[in-house]
Amino acid sequence: MKTIITEQNGSYVAAFDGRIDTAASPAVEQDLKPMLEKNPKEIILDCTKLTYISSSGLRVFLSVLKNAKTWGGKVYLTGLNDDIRNIFSITGFINLFQFK
Amino acid sequence: MNIFKKIQPQTPRWKSSLALIITAAVLIEATSAIQYWFASNGIQKEVQHRAESELKVKSLEIQNVLTAVEVAVNNKAWWIEQQLAQPDTMWGITRKLLADNEIIVGSAIAFEPYYYPEKGRQYSPYSYKQGKTIESKQLGTEQYEYHEKEWYTAPLQSGHGHWSEPYYDEGGGEMMMSTYSIPIHDQTGKAVAIFTADVSLDWLSGVINAHHIYPSSYNLVISRKGQMMACPVESLVMRQTIQELTAKAEDTTVLHVNRQMMAGKSGQASVKDPKGKKNYVFYAPLDDGQTGWSMAVVCSDHEIYYGLRQVTFSLMLLMLAGLALMVFIIYRIARGARKLQDVNAEKERIGSELRIASNIQRGMLPKIFPPYPERNDVEIFGSLEPAKEVGGDLYDYFIRDEKLFFCIGDVSGKGVPASLVMAVTRSLFRTVAAHEAMPERIMASLNDAMAEMNETNMFVTLFVGVLDLPTGRLRYSNAGHDAPIIMASDVKLLPVEANIPVGVMTGWKFPTQETMIVPQNTIFLYTDGLTEAEDTNHNLFGEDRMLSVARNAQKENKQEPQAVIRQMTDAVHGFVGEAEQSDDLTMLAIQYTKPQLDVRLLRSITLTNNVEEVPQLAQFVEEVCEVVEFDPATTMSINLAIEEAVVNVMNYAYPKNKKGNICIEAQANDVRLKFTITDSGTPFDPTAKEEVDTTLKAEERPIGGLGIHLVRQLMDSINYERIDGKNILTLRKKLN
Numbered sequence: 001m002k003t004i005i006t007e008q009n010g011s012y013v014a015a016f017d018g019r020i021d022t023a024a025s026p027a028v029e030q031d032l033k034p035m036l037e038k039n040p041k042e043i044i045l046d047c048t049k050l051t052y053i054s055s056s057g058l059r060v061f062l063s064v065l066k067n068a069k070t071w072g073g074k075v076y077l078t079g080l081n082d083d084i085r086n087i088f089s090i091t092g093f094i095n096l097f098q099f100k
Numbered sequence: 101m102n103i104f105k106k107i108q109p110q111t112p113r114w115k116s117s118l119a120l121i122i123t124a125a126v127l128i129e130a131t132s133a134i135q136y137w138f139a140s141n142g143i144q145k146e147v148q149h150r151a152e153s154e155l156k157v158k159s160l161e162i163q164n165v166l167t168a169v170e171v172a173v174n175n176k177a178w179w180i181e182q183q184l185a186q187p188d189t190m191w192g193i194t195r196k197l198l199a200d201n202e203i204i205v206g207s208a209i210a211f212e213p214y215y216y217p218e219k220g221r222q223y224s225p226y227s228y229k230q231g232k233t234i235e236s237k238q239l240g241t242e243q244y245e246y247h248e249k250e251w252y253t254a255p256l257q258s259g260h261g262h263w264s265e266p267y268y269d270e271g272g273g274e275m276m277m278s279t280y281s282i283p284i285h286d287q288t289g290k291a292v293a294i295f296t297a298d299v300s301l302d303w304l305s306g307v308i309n310a311h312h313i314y315p316s317s318y319n320l321v322i323s324r325k326g327q328m329m330a331c332p333v334e335s336l337v338m339r340q341t342i343q344e345l346t347a348k349a350e351d352t353t354v355l356h357v358n359r360q361m362m363a364g365k366s367g368q369a370s371v372k373d374p375k376g377k378k379n380y381v382f383y384a385p386l387d388d389g390q391t392g393w394s395m396a397v398v399c400s401d402h403e404i405y406y407g408l409r410q411v412t413f414s415l416m417l418l419m420l421a422g423l424a425l426m427v428f429i430i431y432r433i434a435r436g437a438r439k440l441q442d443v444n445a446e447k448e449r450i451g452s453e454l455r456i457a458s459n460i461q462r463g464m465l466p467k468i469f470p471p472y473p474e475r476n477d478v479e480i481f482g483s484l485e486p487a488k489e490v491g492g493d494l495y496d497y498f499i500r501d502e503k504l505f506f507c508i509g510d511v512s513g514k515g516v517p518a519s520l521v522m523a524v525t526r527s528l529f530r531t532v533a534a535h536e537a538m539p540e541r542i543m544a545s546l547n548d549a550m551a552e553m554n555e556t557n558m559f560v561t562l563f564v565g566v567l568d569l570p571t572g573r574l575r576y577s578n579a580g581h582d583a584p585i586i587m588a589s590d591v592k593l594l595p596v597e598a599n600i601p602v603g604v605m606t607g608w609k610f611p612t613q614e615t616m617i618v619p620q621n622t623i624f625l626y627t628d629g630l631t632e633a634e635d636t637n638h639n640l641f642g643e644d645r646m647l648s649v650a651r652n653a654q655k656e657n658k659q660e661p662q663a664v665i666r667q668m669t670d671a672v673h674g675f676v677g678e679a680e681q682s683d684d685l686t687m688l689a690i691q692y693t694k695p696q697l698d699v700r701l702l703r704s705i706t707l708t709n710n711v712e713e714v715p716q717l718a719q720f721v722e723e724v725c726e727v728v729e730f731d732p733a734t735t736m737s738i739n740l741a742i743e744e745a746v747v748n749v750m751n752y753a754y755p756k757n758k759k760g761n762i763c764i765e766a767q768a769n770d771v772r773l774k775f776t777i778t779d780s781g782t783p784f785d786p787t788a789k790e791e792v793d794t795t796l797k798a799e800e801r802p803i804g805g806l807g808i809h810l811v812r813q814l815m816d817s818i819n820y821e822r823i824d825g826k827n828i829l830t831l832r833k834k835l836n
Contacts, residue, residue, distance in 0.1 A: 020749045023714040052718075052736060054743050055806040062801060083736050090813045091806055092794025 003031035011042035017049040018058030029060045036064065039071045044100060053076060056098030058093055076100040103260050117434045121427050128419045133254040140405060147404050148368065150313045151382035155366075158319060158395055159386045161307050165203060166299075166391065170261055170279050172201050175298045179297055180209060180284050187216045187223065191236050192213050197297060198234050205229045205277070206298030206652035208239045209284065210246050222246065228298070249280045252294045259283060259291070266301055267822055268338045268339070276301040276329065276338045278391070289308050303354070305330045305337065318401035324392030326362055348374075355716055357381055362396035364383050370401070377402060454516065458486050462801060464526055465495060467662070469662065477569045477575075477694040481661030483669065484628075484686045492518030493627050498723050501787045502569045502819035502830065505533040505542075508625040508688050509562035509581065514600070521558045525550065525602070535788045537820065539564045539577035543602065543610035547579070550603035559601035563625060570774075570830055571801055572617045572692055577610045582631065586615075587622040591651045593643075596625070619707035622659040622691040624650060624668075628682040633672045636679045661689035691700040697769035701727055704765040709750040709758075711783075717746055717764065724766040728773050728835055737831060738773075741814040744807035745777055745786070753781025753827060768835070772816070777829040784827055786811075787820045 001020035013036050020028055035043070043064060053061075065075045078100040080088065088094040176197050183189045194207040222240025231233075240246045247253075255262040260800055263278040279298045283291040308319045308330040320331040326341035334347065342361070346354045351372040360367055366384035375380050378401035386393045469481050482495050491513025497504060511518040525546070532545040538832035542564050550560065561581040567574045576594070580601040584595040599610055617623065626646070633641040649671045653664050657741050665687045672685065705720045707713045721742050725735040746762060754760035765776040791812075792805040811818055811831065819830040 007526070019685070019718075021714050021718065021743060022711045054740055054747070055810055056747070058806060082731050086733075086737075087740065090794075090810065092796075095795070096797070096801070 001027065003028055005035050007040075008065065011038060011044065012033070012038075012040045013044045013046055015046035015049065020050065020053035021054045022056045023050060025054070025056035025060050028057065029063065032060070033066060036067050040068075041071055042074050042076070043068055044076045045097075046079050047077060047081075047084060050080070050084055053084055053087055055091070058091060061093065062068070062096070074098065075079055102287075116176060116320040117571045121423070121430060124611055127827075128423055132412070132416055132419055135415070136408070139408050139412070143404060143408055147313075147380065147399060148382065149623050151368070151380075151399065152384070153467075154313050154319065154397050155382060155384045155395055158308055159384065162304065162321075162386055162393070164614075165303065165307075166263070166280075169204060169297055169299050170205065170390075172197060173207075173280055173282055174261070177282055177284055180293070181286070183342075184284075184286055184292065188221055190225040191227065194225055195234050195236060195780075198229055201297075203299055203303070204297045206279075206296075208296045209293050210239060210252060210296070211293040213247060223582050249498060251279045251296060255281045255294055255477075256291055261390055265323050265325055265443075266338060267326055271294045272717050276304070281449065292498050301329060305334065308705055308722075311399065313489060314399050314403045315395065315534060316403055319395060319397050321386075321395045322361060324362060324364070324394075326358065329393065357383060357396075361385075361396060364392060364394065373400075380404065425475075458519065459521070461522070462486065464523060466497060471497070472499065472687060475499075475569075477692065478660050479691045479693055480504075480506075480569070480689070481665050482686075482688040483665050483667070484684060486683065487514075487629070487681045487683050487685075490524040490631075492558075493629065493684035494522045494528050495625065495686060495688040496529055497688070497690070498530070499569070500534065501537075502621065502817045502832070503537060504563075504567040504569055504690065505529075505537075506567070506625075506688065507562060507564045508627065508686065509560045509602075510627040510629075510684075510686070511652055512559045512789065514683075517556060517558060521550075521556075521560065521603075523558050524553075524757075525562065528729045533564075533566075535790065537566055537577050537785060537788065538612055539566050540610055541579040541613040542566075543579055544608075547578045547602045547604075547608055547610065548606045551606040551608075555577065560601045561601045563596070565623070565625075567623075567690065567692065568619060568819070569694065570819055570832075571821070572619065572694060573614065573821070574617045574623070575612050577612050579610050582628060584626070585624040585650050586617075587624060587650055587654050587664070591647060591654050593647075617692045619692055619694045620659065622661060622664060622689055624664055625688040625690075627669075627684065627686040629681075629685040629706050630668065630672060630687060631687065633676050634679055634681065634682060635676055640649045641675050645671065645675065659691060661691050697771060699767060701768035701773075704763060706761050707746065707750075709754045709760045709762060711750055714743055714747065717743060720764065720766075724773070726767075728768050729772075730836070734833075734836075737814040741811045741831060742775055742777075744810050745775075745818075745831060748786050748807050749777060749779050749781070749784070749827070749829070752784050752786075753779045755782075770835070772832050772834045776833045777831070779827050780825060781827060783822050785820045785822070786829065787818055 001026040004015045014032060014035060037063065045061065045064065068075045074095060077097045077100065080083050118169070137502070143573050176193055180190065180193055183193070190209045193208060197207045198204055206226070206228035208224050208226035213221045216223050224237065224239035224246060226232050226239035227236040230590045237511060251262065251264045259484060261282040264281070264717065266276055266278045267772040269275055269277045277298050279296050280298040281294045284295050285291040286292045304321060308321055309332060312318060318332040321329040322342045323329055326343045327338065328336050328340055328342060331337060333388040342358050346358060348496055353369050353371045357371065358370050361383045368382045370378055370380050380399050383394055383396040386395060429764060434777065436735060440445055440485040465484055471480050472478060480497060484493055491514050495508040497506035509525055511525065517785065528546045528549050532542050562579045563576065563584060565576040572800045580598050583596040586592060586594050594615065597611060597613065600608065631641055631643050631646055646668070649668050650664070653659060653667050658664065658667065668687060707717060718739055721739045722735060725738055730738060742764065746764060749762050760779060760781055763778045767774045767776070784807045789805060789808050790811045816830045816834050817832045822829040
């Protein structure tokens, strides 16, 4: 599981590669911390290469969203495959995020 | 509910009755008034007729007398005129007149002054009756100059007969008299003398008051000057004139009558006597045209109308009584009708509310059979035959997480209260069993809730069962209900611990009992409406009959729930016959029909309670899914569900920092893939967690609960069992 964060004009893109299961979630959360500390106006969570996400992974996403809201930042999701989108749908998370 | 709504006191029915009574009263009174009017009119005419004929009769009687006098005098007058040349014969003539006419008591022939020069100025032979003899004398004297008297001048002037005003003959006959006088003419036709006849009027009173048209009515006769000539009070006769008598009368009509009478008119009038009583006066002159007398008949109003008034009064009383009776009867009828109507309406309303309550009660019970057509592991049939009066029987069942929760109960008492308690019980059962899988806990929660709100001391005998469908394990708890029948190879009652009903005391324990149900066996539950069904002789259907029906069904291999209940129903109907059903007849039959399938795949892995081992789990799941040929998407969702379930156990089953094992077993047959997750940690039922709300906003979303939600969504079923100190969680997914 890899998380790559890039910055472009003050907007951050976090690209996930692999599975965010229960075992991997803590590492992903750690990887996102530096980005969140910069209070970015826009965060794009790029799920193009995300193959799996468990509820612990969803909780990491929720945490990013809750954090960004404290400084008025926007969080976008992009590149979800159908299976992942289905998980978002089942859990109602699809209503929490905006998609790009 | 408006059971106690009051009826308005003034119903239209009563109003119409009132109108009827008033109409009847008006009609009766009007009839009475008209009848009185006609009758009094008739009576008045009758009185008038009687009075007039009385007047006529009396008048005729008087006239007969007077005419006799007149004729006698007139006949003698002719003779006098023949004898004018012989003055001395005049004495004899007068004496002869008296002798021939009893009624004439005196007679004179009074000549014009010096008609016979030799006889002087006042030649007037006069004879009169003195006792039985007739005396004669000269009438005119120095003291009695007759040429000036009315009896002399009046006929002289008029040229024909004249009756004098009546007078009292003092010093003579001591009687009332009137004098009839006619002129005597010589051959030249010149009046030369007046021939008189003094007539006693003693007979007049007798004639006048010999007979009365009414007992207290009276007649009177007055002269043309108003002198009282005949009246009931003898002392008034010739003592007073009618004017004097009535001078003080307040009723001026009296005076008018007097004038009319004295003027010789006839008529009638109503006058008031001095006592204020009403009297009717009918008056008419005597028809002779010479006397100027007038007669009156006086009758009292009271007497005339006494009879009529008596009759009318009685009639009025009778009518009033009749009316009162009618009012009373109508009132009673109206009230009776209203009461009856009220009672009927009340009955109708209660009846309809009871029917509604009964319908609501039955509407709450599951009634679609078979309830789970998609399942092949359980068949259920239930029936509730309500008694005439709504009762408090209930049964219910539902499947949650591969467990069949069911119950049957009987609320003490009947009627709406019982059905309300029944509804509450059923609702509590659903609520509690939604997150409790242990019968003892379901029963305890139910008992506490019921006991706390039990102000009416209504109890429920209740049997709660939880049948684990994958294993056939039946856990149950009984609160004073009849033991169900287990229809296995051998038909017998399920052993139940005796206990009190639900709702008696908070904190009471209802221990769980346990047994295994073998596939194809049937659990038959019922209420005492079955065992206590009575025939016409009040014999009970009883447990033995029930068991024998169940045994027959078993023998004939008719254990399907519907067949069992039909046989039982037929048996009880046959037994009861014509007797009225006294209680709800409620039955519920559950057949466990799990098919036995060959195991195609059986693998397992044991992990510790460390989330770092999740990738190993993912590896295991993927291998299993590959064997059963799930597609990648399904594989991913199975993977996710198993991970969530296992991580849940890893997090909660064991205390932190305490190592524990978790065994995951995958098993597949031709129909489904089953994962069994077993741990020996603290009792932990993940299915008891409440469902997460996926519609909440980000800020409101709780961190927990997502995992088990995903498991429920992704797998076909989730089932938790605690067996032998182990938590056993079973997840199933149908094969494609």
